[in-house]
Amino acid sequence: MLRPALPLLALALVGTLQAQSPFAPAPPPPSPVPLVTSFPDTPSGKLLTEIREHPGVVQRVEYLADLIGPRLTGSDQLRRAQAWAMTEMKRLGAVNVHEEAYDFGLAWTRGVDSARLLTQNGLRFRVDQLAWSPATKGPIQGEVMLVDARNLAELQPFKGLLRGRILLRSNPDDKRPPLGRRTGDMGAFQAEQSAMTQFLLDEGAQAVLLMSGRKNGLSFTTSGPGRDPKKPAIPTAYVPQEPYKMLLRQVARKEPVKLELSLGGSFSAKPVQAYNVIGEIPGSDKATELVILGGHLDSWDLGTGATDNATGSSVALEMLRALQATGLKPRRTLRVILWSGEEEGLLGSRAYVEAHKAELDAIQAVIVDDMGTGMVKGFDLQGRENCRGLMAMAIAPANDLGVRELSLRVMNSTDHAPFDRAGVPAFAAIQEHVDYFEGTHHSQMDYPDHVQPDQLIQGAQAMAVTTWELLNMEPRLPHGVVTRPTRPNP
Numbered sequence: 001m002l003r004p005a006l007p008l009l010a011l012a013l014v015g016t017l018q019a020q021s022p023f024a025p026a027p028p029p030p031s032p033v034p035l036v037t038s039f040p041d042t043p044s045g046k047l048l049t050e051i052r053e054h055p056g057v058v059q060r061v062e063y064l065a066d067l068i069g070p071r072l073t074g075s076d077q078l079r080r081a082q083a084w085a086m087t088e089m090k091r092l093g094a095v096n097v098h099e100e101a102y103d104f105g106l107a108w109t110r111g112v113d114s115a116r117l118l119t120q121n122g123l124r125f126r127v128d129q130l131a132w133s134p135a136t137k138g139p140i141q142g143e144v145m146l147v148d149a150r151n152l153a154e155l156q157p158f159k160g161l162l163r164g165r166i167l168l169r170s171n172p173d174d175k176r177p178p179l180g181r182r183t184g185d186m187g188a189f190q191a192e193q194s195a196m197t198q199f200l201l202d203e204g205a206q207a208v209l210l211m212s213g214r215k216n217g218l219s220f221t222t223s224g225p226g227r228d229p230k231k232p233a234i235p236t237a238y239v240p241q242e243p244y245k246m247l248l249r250q251v252a253r254k255e256p257v258k259l260e261l262s263l264g265g266s267f268s269a270k271p272v273q274a275y276n277v278i279g280e281i282p283g284s285d286k287a288t289e290l291v292i293l294g295g296h297l298d299s300w301d302l303g304t305g306a307t308d309n310a311t312g313s314s315v316a317l318e319m320l321r322a323l324q325a326t327g328l329k330p331r332r333t334l335r336v337i338l339w340s341g342e343e344e345g346l347l348g349s350r351a352y353v354e355a356h357k358a359e360l361d362a363i364q365a366v367i368v369d370d371m372g373t374g375m376v377k378g379f380d381l382q383g384r385e386n387c388r389g390l391m392a393m394a395i396a397p398a399n400d401l402g403v404r405e406l407s408l409r410v411m412n413s414t415d416h417a418p419f420d421r422a423g424v425p426a427f428a429a430i431q432e433h434v435d436y437f438e439g440t441h442h443s444q445m446d447y448p449d450h451v452q453p454d455q456l457i458q459g460a461q462a463m464a465v466t467t468w469e470l471l472n473m474e475p476r477l478p479h480g481v482v483t484r485p486t487r488p489n490p
């Protein structure tokens with residue numbers, strides 16, 4: 001829902017009351033969204049006006065989050081969201097609405113996780129199983145031990161000491177010099193990770209605890225190596241910083257710290273398929289060329305995936321709604337894609353690029369919105385300096401809304417990346433950070449409460465006009481694979 005517009009008098013009164021109370025919360029910071037009162041009578045201006053005056057983009061996030069909920073790839077809830085998205089696409093005038101399947105592997109469902117100290121203060125505290133890691137066999141009990149080895153060599157001194165232990169694998173107080181920049185490819189890095197896990201299993205460790213990177217009691221999840229049944233995996237969970245650091249202090253006292261831990265996630269009996277949802281608005285004289293606008297419909301499951309990425313999915317659907325409402329018809333074909341498997345490694349967009357190899361040349365551009373509720377400030381050009389001029393034209397109608405940035409930065413962590421690597425101009429929106437990487441992203445805080453309607457609406461406006469300009473400009477963005485140094489992800 002949009003924020004209701006309060007009459008000025010009421011606003012003044014609220015201000016006075018807040019000033020009088022010593023307990024009144026600090027007023028929110030001013031919105032970074034520039035106030036633009038009217039837009040020109042052009043197609044882009046019409047889209048900007050239409051989106052500004054409609055709360056649809058916010059309402060859809062609330063629907064997805066509050067009524068469908070978390071949307072783990074492989075889950076029934078994501079299937080419900082996909083059915084809903086197809087109905088929405090058709091209702092909003094899209095044609096050729098369909099799903100495309102790809103092999104996903106085993107689905108995973110979160111169970112009940114719990115942790116309780118059997119010594120010291122007896123505290124029960126929050127733990128969240130690393131998704132796709134194996135469950136514990138019921139509640140297990142074990143002594144807690146810090147094992148902050150960073151590679152296989154550093155693990156060797158722990159030989160013979162790990163049987164039955166629950167391991168603390170993060171050390172926020174690490175004073176050792178960093179290992180230095182890793183060399184070698186991703187395969188070598190993953191092989192060493194697997195060898196380390198195999199060492200822990202061979203030595204009889206029972207489970208691993210990791211510290212959440214988020215502050216203020218926030219937990220975190222991501223997907224573990226267990227998605228590949230061929231890789232060794234150990235029951236693993238994230239612990240918020242406060243209880244994790246308490247465990248470290250207790251262990252440092254050199255007294256036994258005994259924990260009862262239960263991690264209840266489960267795998268599907270058989271591999272499942274996952275799906276991308278696709279809908280189109282056919283073009284006119286350049287109908288064989290495509291602009292792809294997308295977001296990922298899947299989410300993590302500690303919250304309801306409101307900002308990661310119901311927002312981006314809703315923004316993509318808003319383009320369909322605004323085209324329908326204004327009656328505008330593009331020259332190129334618009335293809336809206338809501339991907340899945342993004343959180344497990346951009347699986348949906350990778351599968352899409354693989355399945356549509358023959359069509360990649362027909363794509364004018366791909367743009368993706370996946371950084372939460374924050375306003376759009378521009379796009380990362382992925383090192384494609386030769387696209388700057390045309391992208392500057394594409395964002396020009398939204399310049400006054402604060403959309404001005406075209407950075408050469410390479411951003412690889414959302415669904416435009418597989419297209420980019422295949423040589424297609426594909427860009428992720430640069431967005432204002434609003435409680436994202438320190439807050440809602442992958443945590444139990446990801447609810448619509450943290451959606452800022454004015455910023456989300458600005459984002460929908462920015463994505464819509466950029467898409468519109470890309471659909472209609474005469475020239476084509478230059479394609480080509482950009483060579484860049486490769487380096488394993490941290």
Ligand SMILES: [Zn+2]
Binds near residue numbers: 370
């Ligand atoms: Zn995301």
